[in-house]
Amino acid sequence: xxxxxxxxxxxxxxxxxxxxxxxxxxxxxxxxxxxxxxxxxxxxxxxxxxxxxxxxxxxxxxxxxxxxxxxxxxxxxxxxxxxxxxxxxxxxxxxxxxxxxxxxxxxxxxxxxxxxxxxxxxxxxxxxxxxxxxxxxxxxxxxxxxxxxxxxxxxxxxxxxxxxxxxxxxxxxxxxxxxxxxxxxxxxxxxxxxxxxxxxxxxxxxxxxxxxxxxxxxxxxxxxxxxxxxxxxxxxxxxxxxxxxxxxxxxxxxxxxxxxxxxxxxxxxxxxxxxxxxxxxxxxxxxxxxxxxxxxxxxxxxxxxxxxxxxxxxxxxxxxxxxxxxxxxxxxxxxxxxxxxxxxxxxxxxxxxxxxxxxxxxxxxxxxxxxxxxxxxxxxxxxxxxxxxxxxxxxxxxxxxxxxxxxxxxxxxxxxxxxxxxxxxxxxxxxxxxxxxxxxxxxxxxxxxxxxxxxxxxxxxxxxxxxxxxxxxxxxxxxxxxxxxxxxxxxxxxxxxxxxxxxxxxxxxxxxxxxxxxxxxxxxxxxxxxxxxxxxxxx
Amino acid sequence: xxxxxxxxxxxxxxxxxxxxxxxxxxxxxxxxxxxxxxxxxxxxxxxxxxxxxxxxxxxxxxxxxxxxxxxxxxxxxxxxxxxxxxxxxxxxxxxxxxxxxxxxxxxxxxxxxxxxxxxxxxxxxxxxxxxxxxxxxxxxxxxxxxxxxxxxxxxxxxxxxxxxxxxxxxxxxxxxxxxxxxxxxxxxxxxxxxxxxxxxxxxx
Numbered sequence: 153x154x155x156x157x158x159x160x161x162x163x164x165x166x167x168x169x170x171x172x173x174x175x176x177x178x179x180x181x182x183x184x185x186x187x188x189x190x191x192x193x194x195x196x197x198x199x200x201x202x203x204x205x206x207x208x209x210x211x212x213x214x215x216x217x218x219x220x221x222x223x224x225x226x227x228x229x230x231x232x233x234x235x236x237x238x239x240x241x242x243x244x245x246x247x248x249x250x251x252x253x254x255x256x257x258x259x260x261x262x263x264x265x266x267x268x269x270x271x272x273x274x275x276x277x278x279x280x281x282x283x284x285x286x287x288x289x290x291x292x293x294x295x296x297x298x299x300x301x302x303x304x305x306x307x308x309x310x311x312x313x314x315x316x317x318x319x320x321x322x323x324x325x326x327x328x329x330x331x332x333x334x335x336x337x338x339x340x341x342x343x344x345x346x347x348x349x350x351x352x353x354x355x356x357x358x359x360x361x362x363x364x365x366x367x368x369x370x371x372x373x374x375x376x377x378x379x380x381x382x383x384x385x386x387x388x389x390x391x392x393x394x395x396x397x398x399x400x401x402x403x404x405x406x407x408x409x410x411x412x413x414x415x416x417x418x419x420x421x422x423x424x425x426x427x428x429x430x431x432x433x434x435x436x437x438x439x440x441x442x443x444x445x446x447x448x449x450x451x452x453x454x455x456x457x458x459x460x461x462x463x464x465x466x467x468x469x470x471x472x473x474x475x476x477x478x479x480x481x482x483x484x485x486x487x488x489x490x491x492x493x494x495x496x497x498x499x500x501x502x503x504x505x506x507x508x509x510x511x512x513x514x515x516x517x518x519x520x521x522x523x524x525x526x527x528x529x530x531x532x533x534x535x536x537x538x539x540x541x542x543x544x545x546x547x548x549x550x551x552x553x554x555x556x557x558x559x560x561x562x563x564x565x566x567x568x569x570x571x572x573x574x575x576x577x578x579x580x581x582x583x584x585x586x587x588x589x590x591x592x593x594x595x596x597x598x599x600x601x602x603x604x605x606x607x608x609x610x611x612x613x614x615x616x617x618x619x620x621x622x623x624x625x626x627x628x629x630x631x632x633x634x635x636x637x638x639x640x641x642x643x644x645x646x647x648x649x650x651x652x653x654x655x656x657x658x659x660x661x662x663x664x665x666x667x668x669x670x671x672x673x674x675x676x677x678x679x680x681x682x683x684x685x686x687x688x689x690x691x
Numbered sequence: 692x693x694x695x696x697x698x699x700x701x702x703x704x705x706x707x708x709x710x711x712x713x714x715x716x717x718x719x720x721x722x723x724x725x726x727x728x729x730x731x732x733x734x735x736x737x738x739x740x741x742x743x744x745x746x747x748x749x750x751x752x753x754x755x756x757x758x759x760x761x762x763x764x765x766x767x768x769x770x771x772x773x774x775x776x777x778x779x780x781x782x783x784x785x786x787x788x789x790x791x792x793x794x795x796x797x798x799x800x801x802x803x804x805x806x807x808x809x810x811x812x813x814x815x816x817x818x819x820x821x822x823x824x825x826x827x828x829x830x831x832x833x834x835x836x837x838x839x840x841x842x843x844x845x846x847x848x849x850x851x852x853x854x855x856x857x858x859x860x861x862x863x864x865x866x867x868x869x870x871x872x873x874x875x876x877x878x879x880x881x882x883x884x885x886x887x888x889x890x891x892x893x894x895x
Contacts, residue, residue: 188860328731364734365731369736392750
């Protein structure tokens, strides 16, 4: 049996271009851009929140805002950045735009489900932000650990739970679509081992989403029962067990790190070969590394809980399992270096951000391995060392890749190139800002400054001020980017269909691509990284 | 890419397909999508079971708290659901043979079994010596069986809907079996979860 694209929504092509982006479009390219723009709006909100936090931390006392407000903004910052910016953009935006091209399909496997998944995000975001104005947002951080989450204002916490449940649902629907599209919608003749690396990254990510997000959803429902119905699942005062919450929470939230960073691995693997004019080094090992990370990512969660009374055998197991992740990650790292090695590299903004990613990610990875070791972890648990570590991963890693991808794919979407000098300025401001902001935090943590607190010991003031200056630089760095994106849309150099002479399928159509991706048959690309080969495209 | 180039076999494959493959149509992957969703749904239950088992292992029942389950009703319920999986399968086979009358009869029997299950579940709820907020095990028991009961409720409603839709002139027919097949897959999943739940909550 065959099915047609949903006819009731397919007529959006007749609407003017801009209107489609505000409606229930089922076109994967429209949905991808909806994810991207929506994510950026929340990125600015999350960034403004971070700015407020760093302003408060300029002085050791809480003078810029009350301590409760600091807690609320801290929770909102974490939740917005993870659930409304990074996860939707690095999965939803690039995944929806690119995956159908890469498998040679005209759309995702379930276009209507795709649109539903996107349209769950704006309401969830508005709901989350609204809690601040409805008697105070949640104050328990993005982890919402009980008993803290049971003792703080209930309204904000329940709204937070509802919002995260919606976003989790959206993420699961998206993952169903990616698995269906990658496994079932491949163009005839296209083998799995011929897919561009981003497909493998998204397949791995989607498996993680499908296996771990439902556990978080169930846990948060139980937590909401504790708040609303006065059950005692996680409330020690009522015979419950708060550590079980931590286990269930991290069973999702450690894989969530890979949900945020695996797609970034995939995107970097697309960008580097094009601009180095060399095949991606070690394709097969990349694929196996991704799958190894998926498997290991599911069995390391308790390394977040070394100070939660975990028994020795558990500490031993989770330390070893976590350290093992360095192996597949290291393989990927050396593969990227080998891809660049001896290539004729164009040092454009996309490559600069990709290389920035490699540098930052290695640094964040090494502190990650350090944190996996129990004796060290106990020393720096819940200090700024951890804050520095994970911002190197999510900002220095994933956000850098998001920017690299925008410089790389903007010409495909808009038909014009982004301005290079502005791009370089954006890169250096971001790179210096990031390192200035987060590198000193490792020192702060090693010297005992706890995270998530509005006040601190006066001896830490100078280092905190350096960190805040870095944050200011990062805020400033978005200006050249914004000017660039808007200016280039009207005045940028016309790019043509394939400005990078790339071989992956999305470049083998017009820029911007037509409604159903190709004017004729989808091309069959056997060698997406076959730079230097005679005929990588066979039809 | 470093893997070997595809042999001539896959090239032939491409030309074979491209003739049959219309640009506007692709095979129906909706059941596959539902199966993917059910994996995720199953993980929600897995999380609940893991929580329950951990509570059992480390949290003693408070002094004077009661947590006792009778086996008779849930055992009957297990049989009801297992039989309903079988009757649903018969309904599906009947629709494949285009025997709508028979299909609708089996569907009605399946829905009745589902509703009987829910009635028995409610009866058990009202006869138990503990409530939702009495102790940790009471809370966990009601959360897990309640979540499963919600699945049975939705399933029974879906069965009644496809029963209505499979009437003469309705949208479910031997040509359009997807609604029935999707509900059937879901129903088997809900039954399977119950068997695990019965083992963990009642027998263990």
